[in-house]
Amino acid sequence: MSSPQYTYAPQYEPSAGVGEYPGGQSVLYGGTGEYGDVGSYEVPGLYDAPVLDDPLAPSDAPAPSGTPAGPVFPRQAGEGGGRRKAARRRKARGGESAARRLLPQALVVAFLAGGTSAFVAQDKAVELTVDGAPRTLHTFADDVTELLAEEGVAVGEHDLVVPAPGEALASGDEVTVHYGRPVRLTLDGTRREVWTTARTVAGALRQLGVRAEGAYVSTSRSQRIGRAGLALDVRTERSVTVMADGRARTIRTNAGTVREAVEAAGITLTGQDTTSVPPGSFPRDGQTITVLRITGTREVREEPVPFEVRRTEDPSLFKGTEVVERAGEYGLRRVTYALRTVNGVKQKPKRVRVEVVREPREQLVRVGTKPLPTSVAGADGLNWSGLAACESGGRPNAVDPSGTYGGLYQFDTRTWQSLGGSGRPQDAPASEQTYRAKKLYVRRGASPWPHCGARLHG
Template identity: 70%
Template sequence: MSHAPQYETPYGVGTTCEPEQVPVSERDTQTAFRPDFPRQSAGPAPEAGRAGARRAARRKKTKPRSGAARSQETAESGPERGPKRGSERPDGLRRLLPQALVVAFLAGGTSAFVADDKAVQLTVDGESRTLHTFADDVGELLEDEGVDFGTHDIVAPGAGAALVSGDEIAVRYGRPVKLTLDGQRREVWTTARTVDGALRQLGVRAEGAYLSASRSRRIERTGLDLDVRTERTVTIMADGRERKIRTNAATVAEAVAESGISLHGQDTTSVPPQSFPRDGQTVTVMRISGRKEVRDEPIPFAVRRTEDASLFAGTEVVEQQGQQGTRRVTYALRTVNGVRQKPRRLRAVVVREPRTQIVKVGTKQRPSSVAGAEGLNWGSLAHCESGGRPNAVDASGTYGGLYQFDTRTWQGLGGSGRPQDASAEEQTYRAKKLYVQRGASPWPHCGGRL
């Protein structure tokens, strides 16, 4: 039994049929033998995108000529080469010709097919597969395979890199991570698929750190919220002692508790207890004791002055005596680490309102002289009685002013209030009136100086 001739294809070994088994005429050459591989079309089929356009151009360039076409060329060029000898051609040659044409067709088509086919390995987000492709570059391959990629994704080699058989192409998708690192929140992108890989990729020191998610947790393409608190050195000062600890606490209060120190009552820390403890930070615990104290404080009264034409200019008379009010104030008294602090005012309540003092101010022009009292030495008398001081008051408090009037005598002469409160001119005027009435007798010791 004879064996049919064999040929190699990208999909295995094929055989041709022996002429004795399958009689074929010349007009059936193109349809009788159809090898088992994709047909070569007369032109590029409608395909979308860059990949389609490139495949169409490649097919047009590598399309093999059919055996029938080459037969037609031979037939048309026959008259130029010599007289036609078809009638003399043996029957065996006519039977071998179609098979030769098929073998030539297979050899030409297969060589072009093998040249363009590439076996590559494609890994998408960790999942690998080997495939055959006619793509010219990485971008065309990914388009053919329906693999989309964006700004935060990694394609290696790049999308414009040319493809050859045996290439390995990797696509790693980016994932958004809302990272809170030691209290600072920011959004980052990573192509790692696990928390541990993301930490390494972002350069985060995770030894001894607190993680809100396990290292092995997978990061989906939708992203992940991740809280990381690295280990820090914090110094706690309390009760005269210093404690240095390593901690990944979220707040100062937690770090203080980890150092074995308890806060009681009004105790607090030198920085806000809920603030984030920084590496190398020193925190002082403040022991606070306090109490409240209530004090009554005076409220000053106001003074209102009104003009009075019945009083000589320079004379002021208190018509209504002012009175201070009272305010009850509550203070907080604190002692911090044994040191008393400035009292802090908490609240105040008015117990008694102050009363306004009303003063009359004279505007009347004072007479310049008193008949019968002019020409006397009033300055010498004043110097003897009071040392020449208008506001002088004796030790008993009974007599006052330049001439040491008692209040009754003063008011009997038309004066208001107390003599020591009046001006020197008014006091001298009232003294002259007194002299006219009683002579020098009101001044038994100094009257002789007049």
């Protein structure tokens, strides 16, 4: 007879943290072992034998399949306590090992989670508008300068960036770049070069503060301004007063010349009419322009041309004596004058043309350099001043009413020249006239002066 077979069923303690399976494999609660998911910490087949609640009572439970029939006895004293202590030690060591395995993984997960958060925080969604072209982009730039450099947007001193370069960036910001454009502006006749960030002529006028209402603009106000710029002629509306025909007219005009402003006032310039300021000049705001109505004729006059006198020294003539060797002749010229009447008032004639008809002939004069004698024997002691006072009133250039006699002593020209005198006696110095009179007295006595001769001895 064969011996009875016994089955030992060890008790499993659910309070343990780690279960140990055949072959020594350990899993965490709820972990996955070679038996799949273990949710109730039971291993199939391991605890199929019944466990007796009472160690002294035999079990009535059927034996597992393949197990020999027979009574089941309880564990021997001391056997269960030793196994439980060993199981607890294995559980503690398994928990520490699992914690050591999980710590690096937890640190990596925490690091990656923190890095991802920082990565997401640095990424910014901004809108960049360059010269009117907007686009939305993501950037890690800290400020506007970095963003522009990152996008390859170069700006110069005439360009406008909003916000300003160097300003900090935040997600949701809008950055705008306006490129500067050169404008060669002629404003009311004054030329200068200016810069604008506007992209149309109308925008440039507003930005430059030009009063565009009523102004003349050389191109369409909707004309786009390229990066190369453009030339622009602007004439603003001005107030101008035009005085014409005794009436004042004040108008507002953007005319480019005074003539155009006058025509805009309904005034016509005809013939020689002109204005008080040059007709081609630029009319200024508040300026008063007077229209000059001009009528005129031309007049031709013949005028003499004076001759020149050339004098040469002659040692044969006494000092102070001049002799005309050749008389001069006047020339003749034809002069054209413009005679004008401005607003009914005659103006001074204006010489506009000169034509010489005949050239003048030079006059030649001989001038004496010979010293005069101081006395004439037989006549020095006489009263010559008394005779001169009686004959001419003491005037060296005196001439009688008939024109025949002249000088202090009233010589006729023939007698004068016979005494060595030149020209006319009244043209000679007083000392020479007295000298010639003394010579005449030596020749003829006092007879040449029948009325005043007695004064010589008085």
